Amino acid sequence: MRDAEIIAVGSELLTHDKLDTNSLFVTEQLNTLGVEVRRKLVVGDDRVRLEAAIRHALGHADIVVLTGGLGPTEDDLTRDATAAALGRKLIFSEEICEWIAERFRKFNRTMAEINKRQAYLVEGAEPLPNPRGTAPGQWIVSGDRVIVMLPGPPGELKPLVVNEMIPRLQKMLPPLAIRTRFYRVAGMGESDLDALIAPVYTKVENPATTILAGMGDIQIHLRARAATAEEAERLLEQVAPQIEELLGDRLYSRNGDTLETVVGKMLRERGATLSVAESCTGGMIGERITNVAGSSDYFVGGFLTYSDEMKVRLLGVDPALIAERTAVSAEVARAMAEGARARTCSTYALSITGEAGPESATGIPAGTLFLGFASEAGSEARKINVPGDRNRVRMLGAQSALDFARKQIR
Amino acid sequence: MRDAEIIAVGSELLTHDKLDTNSLFVTEQLNTLGVEVRRKLVVGDDRVRLEAAIRHALGHADIVVLTGGLGPTEDDLTRDATAAALGRKLIFSEEICEWIAERFRKFNRTMAEINKRQAYLVEGAEPLPNPRGTAPGQWIVSGDRVIVMLPGPPGELKPLVVNEMIPRLQKMLPPLAIRTRFYRVAGMGESDLDALIAPVYTKVENPATTILAGMGDIQIHLRARAATAEEAERLLEQVAPQIEELLGDRLYSRNGDTLETVVGKMLRERGATLSVAESCTGGMIGERITNVAGSSDYFVGGFLTYSDEMKVRLLGVDPALIAERTAVSAEVARAMAEGARARTCSTYALSITGEAGPESATGIPAGTLFLGFASEAGSEARKINVPGDRNRVRMLGAQSALDFARKQIR
Structure with a gap:
């Protein structure tokens, strides 16, 4: 009695730029009751396909949640298709019609004739009041199945889920x-x-x-x-x-915190500060660290030293070292971290230098990265090799650098 | 012959925090051929449900695209379920196995025994080479239906869609x-x-x-x-x-280029260079600029000056100016850009300073941002107000800064 299927209705959800996000909220709420979503389907405003989809869902899921398609236009087919799939009639509700008309009056608007379509209930359905819209939801029990019809706009759907659907399901389900x-x-x-x-x-x-x-x-x-x-x-x-x-x-x-949050907490606990010196990641590490609210307490700033010249000028890396070892080397990674730490007076400094690709300017294979870390105790470097395209090399580089910092700080 | 169904496979896509985003890209690409997606389904790693879903799709769509479930573990069931739905066998391919082993060798890793699962093809399937992963896609023609199996990771899926699936479909479909x-x-x-x-x-x-x-x-x-x-x-x-x-x-x-690509092209055309000085965005602008391959030709680097002290120390902003105007001011934005330009010797410098929130350390309302731009001709600043949470403020700040640079350079 704890398998659910969610069917999102609407042709706009089948375009290349729109996702059914309602299902995330519905899933989260169902999971709190131990109900598992086994399938999620998106169907367009197509009467035949929708009826078939509801029929199929009723054969395989205990709880079928329909979202969308409750509007007033010809395209809004969820009521009709659900009634047909259940072999029931649609029944006009004077009470709901009056409620919709009242809502229009409240906003000094006249109810259009087409809005009467929203006053039809599937035979035997219990209407779920929708304080933020004109279409009520519907709660239908059919044998040992439950069908719930919810409006598509998230601002209307969410209160109906929390205030109407979940309490009704909770009453039906054994505690868990x-x-x-x-x-x-x-x-x-x-x-x-x-x-x-x-x-x-x-x-x-x-x-x-x-x-x-x-x-x-x-x-x-x-x-x-x-x-x-x-x-x-x-x-x-x-x-x-x-x-x-x-x-x-x-x-x-152990609680789902991101790596940048974990590193931030470690710094905060120690009353320590961090600076960064980024080459191939171009700001990605700083961006992640500062994505955490309150990061100004421990992150002082840093340097984007994309060119060799900037590594020398902004971080004081010895040009002879770059000439000898190349910019993609453990020695330069350490010198970058040391330079960032000295110039910002931070407790720790984290650096990264490497070849992100797609073409290698240095002759060093794309995906070769060096991480550096400097503290009062000196500096360390680590080499990593990251397969993949430019984006992957940069993202894995930033991730590895943050993890390197985590291990070094600890 | 132009109706498609997309089936995304994976229990993680049925959780409350993950959406099937692959379907957007697949839809966009199918639309270029005039193919319309009629249904999108998400199914968990459940052999019985997946086989039933594929069977149903084959009865109603001309083109069935399966994404995910091609990994090496027991949970990866797309191959098995597709073969069963078609009533075909799975056949081990020595050639694909050798290709996978070679890929592991290339990265100095040993191929695990379970990866052999990825070398099975549905009888009659054509393998679609996957240069970024170990699992090949599969192309299967069954009567007047086409079934395409694609790997789930977007970085692997996208090239397979563009290079393998679309050209094959194009050959089959009447011209449009x-x-x-x-x-x-x-x-x-x-x-x-x-x-x-x-x-x-x-x-x-x-x-x-x-x-x-x-x-x-x-x-x-x-x-x-x-x-x-x-x-x-x-x-x-x-x-x-x-x-x-x-x-x-x-x-x-006019061709879909991102803002950072457009700015990059403008700089390249002019033989000019750019540096950045970021406060509240913490590296986001640099990250975006350097996300463009070849950006080292025009991006020299920059400064993450998250604290007032760093604005003074790294960029030479006058502490008296910060004391008088606060760090979130047009004057400081200009001084930051001028400082970045002077210290990197770049043609142009772009800066941003502001209050990202959620709490305001400065008393200035969260969402107040100043953009600065410096060139040989002097410096300019612009104030913007961005409503929303921290993430939104930072992202819109970075976007506005890049657009400011575009207009100033031009």
């Missing part, structure tokens, strides 16, 4: 407690990570484990479901500590 | 000439823009006009379809010149 862990990991690929922790998480079905890989960043969600919160927590404890131990040092967050 | 214009506009809101150009574009149905509003950036697509290219071009010419005239100076690109 959910507990989660949200890990983030840097410095390893998805397949290596999976090979490492799969032996632990595949042993159990509850908690369910989801692995989400981004650019140099992996998120691991554990979600345990049980009759009580204590039981759900106990289920989590059967795998979470083992996963944490296997990940070790690479686990940078 | 499509001509497009792709305008980009900065410095105005979506509703103002629509009010301005709607009287022109609503007069005709062909070309179709799509307006896509991003953060401080609006894209306008005109798409004309006709039997011949000449006829499509003639249809475009009935509206395009009027739209260009109405947009005037705000139109920065």
Whole structure:
């Protein structure tokens, strides 16, 4: 009784520039009840396709949530298609019609004839009042299935979900407690990570484990479901500590914080400051650090030294060192970090230099990067090789640099 | 023969925080051939549901595009489910296996046993080479239907769509000439823009006009379809010149180039160089400029001067000026640009200073920004007010700064 399908209705959601974002909110709210969304479908304003889609969903999901298509125009077909799929009639509601007319009067407008279309209910449906729009939602129970019709505009949909749909579902569903862990990991690929922790998480079905890989960043969600919160927590404890131990040092967050947030917290705890010296990333590291509100407490600033000349002029890197080692070298990465630290008087400085591609100006292969870190204790450098295009090299470079800083600070 | 369904595969796409964005790109590309997407479905990593979904799609669409689920793990079921839905076998390809192993060798890694799963082809499928990943796409013709399997990571999917899928579809489909214009506009809101150009574009149905509003950036697509290219071009010419005239100076690109690309081209044409001095954007402008391959030809570098002290120390801004005017002022924006230009010896320098929020450290309301620009001729500043949260303020700030540079350089 906890499988759901969401059907978003509207031809505009099938263009190349518009996504069905309502489903994210609906999913989030359904998940709080332990309801899992098994399919999400987008259908255009097409009567035949929509009716077929609703019919199919009723055959496979316990809860079918329809969003959109409740407007007053000929294109708004959700009411008609739902009634047809259920083999029920549409019934005109004087009460709803009067409510819509009242709403128009309130805004000194006259209700158009076409708005009467919004006063039709599927036979047996309970109207869900929509204080922000003219079309009410509809709640329909059919055997052991529930069909919920919600208006498409997010500002109308959200209150209906929270105030009408979720409380009704909650009454119907047996109680369920959910507990989660949200890990983030840097410095390893998805397949290596999976090979490492799969032996632990595949042993159990509850908690369910989801692995989400981004650019140099992996998120691991554990979600345990049980009759009580204590039981759900106990289920989590059967795998979470083992996963944490296997990940070790690479686990940078236990609560979903981003890497820049974690580094920021470490700096704040130590009363320390950071500066950066970026070459190939061109500002990406600074941009990420300053994306955290309050980062001015620990981030002082930095240097974008895209050319060799700027590394010399702005950071005081010895030109002879660049001539000897090239700008893409451990020595220059360290000199950049040392220069940034000296010139900003920050506690720490983080640097990156490398060849982002697509063509190599230096003869050094694209994807070769050096990270530098300077502190009172001296400076360190690390070489990394990043396969892929320019964007990937830069993004993985920035991610690796932040992770290098995290490890060095700690 | 021009109806398509897109099926995105992956349980992570059914969570509350992840959308299937691949479908936008696939839709855009299919539309260039006159193919319309009729349904978009998201299914989890669930063998039974996926096979049923593919079977259903084959009954209703001419072209079925599957994205994701081609990875090496047990959860990657697209190959198996497609084969089952078509009643075909999966066949191991030594050739693809060797190609994958070679790819691992290239990066000094050993191919894991599970990666062999990626070397299976649906019987009769043509592999689509994936230069950026290990899983090839697959192209399958079944009667008058086409099934295309594409990898989920956008960086892998996009080149496969453009280089493999679209050319193959183009060969199959009856010719249809499509001509497009792709305008980009900065410095105005979506509703103002629509009010301005709607009287022109609503007069005709062909070309179709799509307006896509991003953060401080609006894209306008005109798409004309006709039997011949000449006829499509003639249809475009009935509206395009009027739209260009109405947009005037705000139109920065006629071919879809980004603002940073346009600024880069202007600098390159003039043999000029640029430096930046960023406060609240923390590196976002530099990051955008250097995201363009070859930007080292005109971008020398810059300064992230997040604190007042850094504005003084790194850029030579007079501390008395900051004390008198605050760091968020036209005078300081100009002094920052002048300082960056003097210290890097660049032709031009662009600066930004402002209050990104959420809380204001200066007493100046969040969203107040000053842009500065320095050249041989002196310096200019402009004040802008950006409503919204921290992220929006920073992004619109960076966008406005680049547009300011465009207008000043010209």
